[in-house]
Amino acid sequence: MLRHVSVSGPCSRSAVALATGLNKTTVTSLVSELQARGLVMETGPQHAGSVGRPSVALALDGSRVGALGVEVNVDYIAAIATDLAGRVLVDRRVGFDAMGSSPERSLDELALVVEKTLADLDRLGVTPAGVTVAIPGLIDTITGTVVVAPNLGWHGVAVAERLSQAGIRPDIPIVVDNDANLAALAEYTSGSEAGTSDLVYLTGEVGVGGGVISGGRLLGGADGFAGEVGHIMVDPAGEPCRCGRVGCWETKVGLAALVRMATPDRAYGMGRQIVRDPEERLAEIEQRRAEGDPRVEAAIAEVGRWLGLGASVLVNLFNPRVIVLGGYFARLADRLIPAARQELTRLGMTGAVERCRFVASDLGFGAAARGAAGVVVERALSDPTAISIRHPLPSG
Amino acid sequence: MLRHVSVSGPCSRSAVALATGLNKTTVTSLVSELQARGLVMETGPQHAGSVGRPSVALALDGSRVGALGVEVNVDYIAAIATDLAGRVLVDRRVGFDAMGSSPERSLDELALVVEKTLADLDRLGVTPAGVTVAIPGLIDTITGTVVVAPNLGWHGVAVAERLSQAGIRPDIPIVVDNDANLAALAEYTSGSEAGTSDLVYLTGEVGVGGGVISGGRLLGGADGFAGEVGHIMVDPAGEPCRCGRVGCWETKVGLAALVRMATPDRAYGMGRQIVRDPEERLAEIEQRRAEGDPRVEAAIAEVGRWLGLGASVLVNLFNPRVIVLGGYFARLADRLIPAARQELTRLGMTGAVERCRFVASDLGFGAAARGAAGVVVERALSDPTAISIRHPLPSG
Numbered sequence: 001m002l003r004h005v006s007v008s009g010p011c012s013r014s015a016v017a018l019a020t021g022l023n024k025t026t027v028t029s030l031v032s033e034l035q036a037r038g039l040v041m042e043t044g045p046q047h048a049g050s051v052g053r054p055s056v057a058l059a060l061d062g063s064r065v066g067a068l069g070v071e072v073n074v075d076y077i078a079a080i081a082t083d084l085a086g087r088v089l090v091d092r093r094v095g096f097d098a099m100g101s102s103p104e105r106s107l108d109e110l111a112l113v114v115e116k117t118l119a120d121l122d123r124l125g126v127t128p129a130g131v132t133v134a135i136p137g138l139i140d141t142i143t144g145t146v147v148v149a150p151n152l153g154w155h156g157v158a159v160a161e162r163l164s165q166a167g168i169r170p171d172i173p174i175v176v177d178n179d180a181n182l183a184a185l186a187e188y189t190s191g192s193e194a195g196t197s198d199l200v201y202l203t204g205e206v207g208v209g210g211g212v213i214s215g216g217r218l219l220g221g222a223d224g225f226a227g228e229v230g231h232i233m234v235d236p237a238g239e240p241c242r243c244g245r246v247g248c249w250e251t252k253v254g255l256a257a258l259v260r261m262a263t264p265d266r267a268y269g270m271g272r273q274i275v276r277d278p279e280e281r282l283a284e285i286e287q288r289r290a291e292g293d294p295r296v297e298a299a300i301a302e303v304g305r306w307l308g309l310g311a312s313v314l315v316n317l318f319n320p321r322v323i324v325l326g327g328y329f330a331r332l333a334d335r336l337i338p339a340a341r342q343e344l345t346r347l348g349m350t351g352a353v354e355r356c357r358f359v360a361s362d363l364g365f366g367a368a369a370r371g372a373a374g375v376v377v378e379r380a381l382s383d384p385t386a387i388s389i390r391h392p393l394p395s396g
Numbered sequence: 397m398l399r400h401v402s403v404s405g406p407c408s409r410s411a412v413a414l415a416t417g418l419n420k421t422t423v424t425s426l427v428s429e430l431q432a433r434g435l436v437m438e439t440g441p442q443h444a445g446s447v448g449r450p451s452v453a454l455a456l457d458g459s460r461v462g463a464l465g466v467e468v469n470v471d472y473i474a475a476i477a478t479d480l481a482g483r484v485l486v487d488r489r490v491g492f493d494a495m496g497s498s499p500e501r502s503l504d505e506l507a508l509v510v511e512k513t514l515a516d517l518d519r520l521g522v523t524p525a526g527v528t529v530a531i532p533g534l535i536d537t538i539t540g541t542v543v544v545a546p547n548l549g550w551h552g553v554a555v556a557e558r559l560s561q562a563g564i565r566p567d568i569p570i571v572v573d574n575d576a577n578l579a580a581l582a583e584y585t586s587g588s589e590a591g592t593s594d595l596v597y598l599t600g601e602v603g604v605g606g607g608v609i610s611g612g613r614l615l616g617g618a619d620g621f622a623g624e625v626g627h628i629m630v631d632p633a634g635e636p637c638r639c640g641r642v643g644c645w646e647t648k649v650g651l652a653a654l655v656r657m658a659t660p661d662r663a664y665g666m667g668r669q670i671v672r673d674p675e676e677r678l679a680e681i682e683q684r685r686a687e688g689d690p691r692v693e694a695a696i697a698e699v700g701r702w703l704g705l706g707a708s709v710l711v712n713l714f715n716p717r718v719i720v721l722g723g724y725f726a727r728l729a730d731r732l733i734p735a736a737r738q739e740l741t742r743l744g745m746t747g748a749v750e751r752c753r754f755v756a757s758d759l760g761f762g763a764a765a766r767g768a769a770g771v772v773v774e775r776a777l778s779d780p781t782a783i784s785i786r787h788p789l790p791s792g
Contacts, residue, residue, distance in 0.1 A: 138747045147747045198618035212713075214615055214622070221610065221715020222594035225748040228712040233705060233743055236631055245743055309629060316624040317608075317713055319617020347629055347641060351534045351543045352621040 010057040038064035066126040069372025071134040111166035129380040132372035134179040144176040151207035179368040184211025186371030204329030252306035261299035304339025312347035333360035406453040434460035462522040465768025467530040476765040507562035525776040528768035530575040540572040547603040575764040580607025582767030600725030648702035657695035700735025708743035722757040729756035
């Protein structure tokens with residue numbers, strides 16, 4: 001019923017009864033419950049043009065219940081809080097060297113960001129319906145544990161358990177999921193390609209992750225591990241990857257590869273070390289590019305070529321309509337996309353390639369946190385009874 | 397209603413009404429229609445232990461309506477006809493050099509096989525509910541046209557249109573789909589791993605195709621082209637593929653690769669030529685293996701290694717529980733699987749690899765035709781009104 005009000009906009013109790021097949025007594029009783037939880041409000045009489053008493057219209061009162069999405073990545077922690085209508089209430093990004101910190105230290109920082117954002121919501125009179133945490137790694141979503149997050153150096157890190165000990169109210173559900181999967185959901189619900197039911201999202205960061213929407217559903221696989229694009233082998237004669245394998249796609253298109261080729265004088269050591277400050281490295285690459293450094297253009301073209309090669313594998317296997325480029329890929333899209341397009345056309349199955357486009361994400365680095373908040377909203381609309389309101393309206 | 401009777405077995409009209417939410421008058425009326433179409437029969441009184449008049453039980457009468465699945469592959473045309481209960485009524489396999497024939501010639505042969513099998517069904521008093529054709533290529537399923545089938549040398553071949561001109565009754569729907577997708581459906585519904593909701597099926601033939609079941613649904617992609625595993629690039633420094641690209645997986649694990657390595661004295665020319673008689677080549681490989689030819693063992697191990705490498709890409713992207721090996725892969729599974737397993741473990745994401753197994757298909761080369769017949773059965777159970785019975789029961 002709440003979903004109907006949310007999707008259809010203001011409508012009367014009778015209209016809700018008609019549309020949902022519930023009888024009017026049930027609707028009236030449910031509306032009272034949703035009003036008490038601050039999820040539905042009356043918006044004044046709705047003149048439907050019919051004779052008789054004008055009925056009062058109901059609308060989603062998304063403003064008093066919030067959703068919190070948080071992301072831990074190699075060099076930042078991001079938090080986005082929205083209300084149930086998807087309006088952004090808090091947008092926070094904290095630079096943090098998660099790659100160089102212990103998991104315990106990172107979880108402390110994460111808990112701090114979550115607590116601060118929840119306090120913001122409290123001040124706004126908004127009750128959080130849940131927290132979803134995005135992590136670049138394989139996640140056991142049942143227990144909220146990170147099985148492995150190679151670029152964070154995490155193995156078996158119980159994120160949900162740690163947060164639940166951090167003073168977060170026990171009735172606020174904590175969910176942990178893969179960052180690229182959540183970003184793909186954000187693209188599908190609110191990106192520039194929203195509604196495209198076959199879509200692949202790629203995160204271009206130190207690690208390269210993927211999220212796949214197929215037939216309008218997030219592709220999970222048997223364990224929720226589907227779409228792990230970063231470590232598919234694309235070159236048996238390639239360079240060693242920091243995962244221990246050789247020739248992984250990440251060694252060709254991850255930020256470290258770009259830094260190594262574009263600014264070799266900045267590439268100390270291997271893997272992690274190269275991109276200790278991803279934002280700084282990227283800013284430098286953009287600056288040198290503006291100055292006309294030919295190595296930078298060549299490096300971007302080379303990354304683009306490998307991007308297209310890997311994309312040809314994804315197109316043959318998933319047959320998407322769109323490949324959305326996130327993270328640093330979006331920042332360099334003007335040159336990356338033409339190079340990738342050329343290689344994709346050369347290597348992908350003709351029928352599938354012709355109708356597939358690359359586009360740059362316009363959600364920025366906040367895509368995963370936004371998708372995480374979106375998951376909370378979806379759950380709240382599906383099961384509003386799970387929400388226990390903290391700021392009850394004065395009764396009557 | 398028909399599906400309920402099919403799944404739940406014999407049950408009374410009252411039980412059907414209760415389970416489906418239809419009222420008894422509607423059920424009685426629908427049952428009459430289904431009886432007239434020969435889809436439902438009465439199986440005598442059902443004593444439910446309750447007082448009152450014993451009710452008559454209804455059961456699926458699958459025996460009078462049939463489903464026809466046909467497959468065109470490089471060296472054979474196969475047809476399997478089943479009744480709606482899935483019992484095989486006709487199983488026909490005709491050796492035919494489709495690779496060496498024009499599309500027109502192949503379609504004539506296909507039409508002949510279909511006509512013969514429909515005549516068999518007619519003699520058995522079975523009305524066909526539809527024909528589904530499996531082709532190793534990209535299919536436009538809306539028009540029933542093969543966009544491209546590289547190993548048949550087909551481009552833009554209108555299979556459904558040609559069959560509809562072949563004297564097949566115009567009320568029998570003709571559907572065309574990808575062979576590996578249909579085989580994956582057959583594995584999911586009736587193979588040894590039936591019910592595994594995340595499953596990848598691989599056809600090992602001259603071409604290598606794939607069908608993906610994810611979350612209990614066939615993965616289609618935007619155009620039904622998903623799962624095209626044969627031409628993913630696995631080795632940029634590899635051999636030319638007959639598709640015009642380089643380093644496709646098919647060049648490493650297709651039958652031509654095995655023939656070239658295992659029996660180099662039999663490998664004349666390239667690609668197609670090598671495997672003009674796939675069955676014969678395979679029989680020879682098996683014979684020489686039995687005689688202890690070391691080249692054969694080495695070749696199978698090498699193919700197994702590449703099978704595992706490609707499988708690691710599939711496991712990272714689809715996170716399946718099982719990879720079902722069909723076609724020639726199944727015939728050599730005893731040695732292929734250990735070699736593939738070792739490489740998969742080395743290259744795949746640990747979390748996803750640990751719980752994924754290779755198994756050999758036990759549906760044989762008939763998997764695609766069987767899946768094709770299964771599609772017809774599914775459609776018939778979903779929409780029995782589309783069936784116009786040819787052999788009406790005497791009324792009364």
